[in-house]
Amino acid sequence: MTGLFPPTRSGRPRRTASAARGLVAGHALGNVSPGHQTAIAHSHERCAALGLSRIERPDHALIGMSDLAVARDRNFRLYAHAAPVMEMLHEQITNTDSMVVLTDATGTILHSIGDAEFLGKASKVALQPGANWSEGNKGTNAVGTALVDEVPTLVHAEEHFMHANHFLTCSAAPILDPRGNILGVLDVSGEQRSYHQHTMALVKMSARMIENHWLTDDYRHVMRLHFHHRADYIGTLMEGILAVAPDGKIVGANRGALDQLGLSGAALRMHSLASLFGIAVGALVDRFRSPLAVPMPVHLPNGRPFFVYARFNWPVWTSVAEAADQALSSSTAPVEDARLRSPPPAPVSPREVGGLAALETGDSQLEAVIGKVRRVLDRDIPVLILGDTGTGKELLARAIHEASARRHQPFVAVNCAAIPENLIEAELFGHEEGAFTGARRKGAVGKILQASGGTLFLDEIGDMPLAFQARLLRVLQERQVTPLGSSKALAVDVALVCATHRNLRDMMDAKQFRDDLYYRLNGLAVRMPCLSERSDLPVLVERILTQQQAGRRLSLSASVAAMFQAYHWPGNVRQLFNVLRTAAVMAPDESVITEAHLPDDFLEDVRRSSPVQRTVMAATPSVSPSLSMLGTVPTWPAGSTMAASGAATEARSLQDMEIDAIRQAVEQAGGNISEAAKRLGVSRNTIYRKLRWREG
Incomplete structure (x- = not known):
């Protein structure tokens, strides 16, 4: 059987038939498009x-380091x-043996984040900052081939030219x-076994988000x-965006605009x-x-229909000519200057004293969440908060409101799971x-209008009913x-924050759950960590007890x-709040909370739990000498009141028992x-955190 490609001039075959079959088989899907196969073949x-x-062995x-620093400064x-978008993207793919990579226009990796175990594997093939992944250096790969073809590119397993990279899917x-000029490449690379069809969609969405911000x-x-050919897609990452000069000339466009119009950037600027x-x-x-x-219907010269919606920051002028003059004077020179400026980091505003700053407790995961949220405050980007029940999603939502410019306006919370579908x-x-049977005599203002x-x-x-999701999407798009029972549309202006414990992608x-609603809500997705994964338990306890004392x-x-500490x-x-509130009520005249003050169901759950927790309870007397919790663990806030040295020694011995139990299990x-x-019945993060504390 002949090879897929003809031999080179030197007579060396470029690709064997068996390797060609691997292009399709390697996806484990069998639905690779002919266009994809052609692109890989050409590469x-x-x-x-x-x-x-x-x-x-590749180079x-x-x-x-100095050259990498220069490349990072230049970009x-x-x-x-890209950094906040990469963080958001990594949240979507965490624990999938993957990493997120940012390169410049030459293919040099500037920044990467990912799962620790996979980062180690990736470093063995130099998939790390400072490496160049152009085709000329690494052969066929997603980054290098995307730079050549200038389109989103998937390269899976044996489609990589070099055998050393066959373990990757990118x-x-x-x-x-x-x-329309290439600034760089955004890439998700992982173990080929972790391939998922949604990954490319997430990468393209994230790249578009970066482009739209730019x-x-x-x-x-x-x-x-x-604009978009569907009015309900305006305001999503699927929309096209054109920058229009006051004289009507088109001076810039995003990728969505180029794709929908079928024009190159240069051709579009001729219009x-x-x-x-x-x-x-x-x-x-x-x-x-x-x-x-509402969006306005328009047509291309060939008759293709679109809907358009214009946004501008100009004041309302008495004449269009005056508007054009003022827009021209404020846009022409500053635009060029703005391209040379990098956006300043978002400082902590004084108004955050009761907002996001109030959530800062020293936990690194929560600090990362707060940092991401600060970057999008007051930028009309919806926030989607993910996390298990009880992790504090509504607390974060209220903190976002308090830290925003809307803090003096209403904050309206709606629990979609608690409202009957009808x-x-x-x-x-x-x-x-x-309007319907049982409606109030004078009608009622809806929650959305209340929040305006x-x-x-x-x-x-x-938990929002599927049938209602389309109507909600239209409200969010058309504002x-x-x-x-009314025929009159009322304008609304809300900052949108959503939360869920469910996996919306599943x-x-x-x-x-509707794809288009998901893309409308998912401007910035952040995940609230579980309490067992956090390192700020002492601070939370102190704050809750301060409220209850x-x-x-x-x-x-x-x-x-x-x-x-040992409980999951x-x-x-x-x-935690409910346990401490009950304990505070059960100890009305005492200053130290003991096991006797804790709810029985909580104690029973602790006794039924992991070996680490049983070891600690068995080794601990039921009533201990008075000891402030803030003084029991060396990593807790410095400067707290310390109890007697004997009690502190006892607490440290308990920590030693816990560490010994963990080490024995490992x-x-x-x-x-x-x-x-x-x-042990604990998370991996708990083990890592406790062993790191002990070794430190």
Whole structure:
């Protein structure tokens, strides 16, 4: 059988038939498109022509630290826009043996984040900052081939030219500036066994988010025209965005615009609004200065229909000519300057004293969440909070509101799981008198209208009925709501925060949650860590006890402190709060909380729990000498009141017992942390954290 490719001039075959079959078989899906196979084939031809070897050990040399620093400085603005998006993307793929990679336009890796175990494997093939992954250096790979073809690219397993990279599956998308020039590449690489069809979609969405932020930063003072052939897609990452000069010339576009119009960046800049859509700037200013304006239908010269929505930061002028003059004077020179500036980091605002700053407790995971949220405050980006029940999702939502410019306006929380399905529409949209049986005599204002000007928090959004999701999406897109029984649409302006404990991506696969609503809600996704994964338990205990102490100083005995540390807290922060509140009530005239003050069901759950917790309880007397919890563990806040030295020694011995139990479990599991965690009934993070504390 002949090979897939003809031999090179030197007579060396470029690709064998068996390897060609691997292009399809390697996906384990069997639905690889002919276009994909052709792109891989052409890439292999290029690599063979360059004289690259498939089997020889590739060059894993990295550029020097000084050269990497220069490359990062040169691309600082790209990094500033990409870093928060990379964090969000990593949250979506965590624990999948994967990593997120950012490269510059030459293929040099600038930044990467990922699962620790996989980062070690990736470093063995130089998939790390400082390495160049252009085709000329690494053969066919997602980053290098995406740079050549200038399109999103998947390279899976044996599709990599070099054998050393066959263990990888990589999905990459170029990042374009508003003029269509490549800024760099965003890539997700992982073990080939971890391949998932959603990965490429997430990468493309993330690249578009970076591009849209870049475009908005460049053209914040000119008109931006948002369009799509479906009106309900305007406002999502699927929309096209055009930057329009005051004279109607198109000066910039995002990837969505190029894809939908089928034009290159250079070809699109030859157009004006008049030649493209047959409309003038003045008509758009007149139509979209009203907050009630809805998307406007337009047509391309070939008759293809679209809907457009214009946004501009200009004031309302008395004439279009004056608007154009002012927009021109404020946009022409500053735009060029803005391209050379990197966005400044978001400082902690004084208004955050009761907002996000109040959530800072020293836990690194929570600090990362707060840092991401600060970057998108007041930027009209919806926030989706993920996390198990009781982790504090609503607390974060309220903190976001308090830290925003809307803090003096309403914060309206809606639990989508608690409203009967037949009433959710009336609850959110409101209703006129007599709109349905049982309606209030004078009607009712819906939750969305109540939140106008402020923040709307949709808790447990994953429990929203599927039939209602389309209506909610339309309200969010059009920014207006029509109460039941009314024909009048009312404008609304809300900052949107949603939360769920469900896996929305799995629900999308099962057709239980709409894809378009998910993309509309998922501007920034953050995950609240479980309490067992956090390192700030002492700080949380101190704050809760301060709320409950009513003029007295409450603390925990050594046995309770050790018990709290070892417990897995399935109910998370909510459970901790309820346990401490009950204990404070049960100890009205005492200053130290002991086991006698704790709820019986909690103690029973502790006794039934993991070997680590049973070891601690068995070794701990039921009533210990008075000891402030803040003084029991060396890693807890410095400067706290310390109890007698004998009690502190006792607490440390309890810690030693716990560490010994963990080490014994790890040894019995042959060093397998996952297996040890399973046997102990704790998370891997708990084991890592406690062993690190001990070694430090």
